[in-house]
Amino acid sequence: MAREIVFDTETTGFDPENGDRLVEIGAVELINHIPTGVTYHQYINPERDVPEEAYKIHGLSYEYLKDFPTFAQVADEWVEFVGDATLVAHNAKFDINFINYELNQLGKEGYSWDRVVDTLEIAKILFPGARNNLDALCRRFNVDNTERTLHGALLDAQLLAEVYLELLGGREPSFLLDKNKKQAASVQVSESDIVRKFREPRIFALSEEDMKLHNDFLSTKIKGALWTAVPETDAEGKHEA
Numbered sequence: 001m002a003r004e005i006v007f008d009t010e011t012t013g014f015d016p017e018n019g020d021r022l023v024e025i026g027a028v029e030l031i032n033h034i035p036t037g038v039t040y041h042q043y044i045n046p047e048r049d050v051p052e053e054a055y056k057i058h059g060l061s062y063e064y065l066k067d068f069p070t071f072a073q074v075a076d077e078w079v080e081f082v083g084d085a086t087l088v089a090h091n092a093k094f095d096i097n098f099i100n101y102e103l104n105q106l107g108k109e110g111y112s113w114d115r116v117v118d119t120l121e122i123a124k125i126l127f128p129g130a131r132n133n134l135d136a137l138c139r140r141f142n143v144d145n146t147e148r149t150l151h152g153a154l155l156d157a158q159l160l161a162e163v164y165l166e167l168l169g170g171r172e173p174s175f176l177l178d179k180n181k182k183q184a185a186s187v188q189v190s191e192s193d194i195v196r197k198f199r200e201p202r203i204f205a206l207s208e209e210d211m212k213l214h215n216d217f218l219s220t221k222i223k224g225a226l227w228t229a230v231p232e233t234d235a236e237g238k239h240e241a
Helices: 052-058 071-082 092-105 119-126 134-140 153-167 208-221
Strands: 003-011 022-031 034-043 086-089 116-118
Touching: 003 052, 003 092, 003 153, 022 052, 022 071, 022 092, 022 153, 034 071, 034 153, 071 092, 086 092, 086 153, 092 116, 092 119, 116 119, 119 153, 134 153
Parallel strands: 003 086, 086 116
Antiparallel strands: 003 022, 022 034
16 A cells, blocks of 8 residues: 655745744645545644745744644654655655754654655656646646635645646546545545546647747757657658658
8 A cells, every 4th residue: 555645834934944944734645646535734833933925925924823833742743644655745855854854853853855756856857848836737737726825735735636646647536635624644544435536638738838938948958859850741741851
């Protein structure tokens, strides 16, 4: 049984080494690439102010967060939820660096990179030169992100789980995520309880912007590509001299 945790974090800034801290963690459990409906969500007291720039992104103020537990108080719960699962995140270096810093401050072992999947890196390989942030990928795969007016860790993890499955090949299991119901991390879901529906992979037409970015990438990053030297054909399919 392959278990994965698709997760996202919100923070006070960009660098834990300079005093920035986690303010929210949201995560979605997948088993064999199938969403189980089990989620983890926690707001975190960062024990410091939340800069205006960060507040504008996620809308979480220190006044709101101060009554929630600190990371030290929920670290064991998070570690138990993750277990030995593979961790999946978008721009994973950012999220893993924060999680590992917080764990190391408590004398706990961080997560090694051999158990981390970065969906941003997958997207860059599949769509070189295109915009590959979460909103752009939601648009590309027709994933409904209309509720994403601000960044929120659990919502972003749920959206990323859908995007991740599309990046793996476009086969979409039925999602059992209930946005109005947070299930405890200890809930166990057997594989027999999971319904899997398959559909034919979708074909996505390139926009003019995507085509321009692709052509710009070919002209600046790949010199003498074989496919640019293929001779043109006439109306009967014969190669022109």
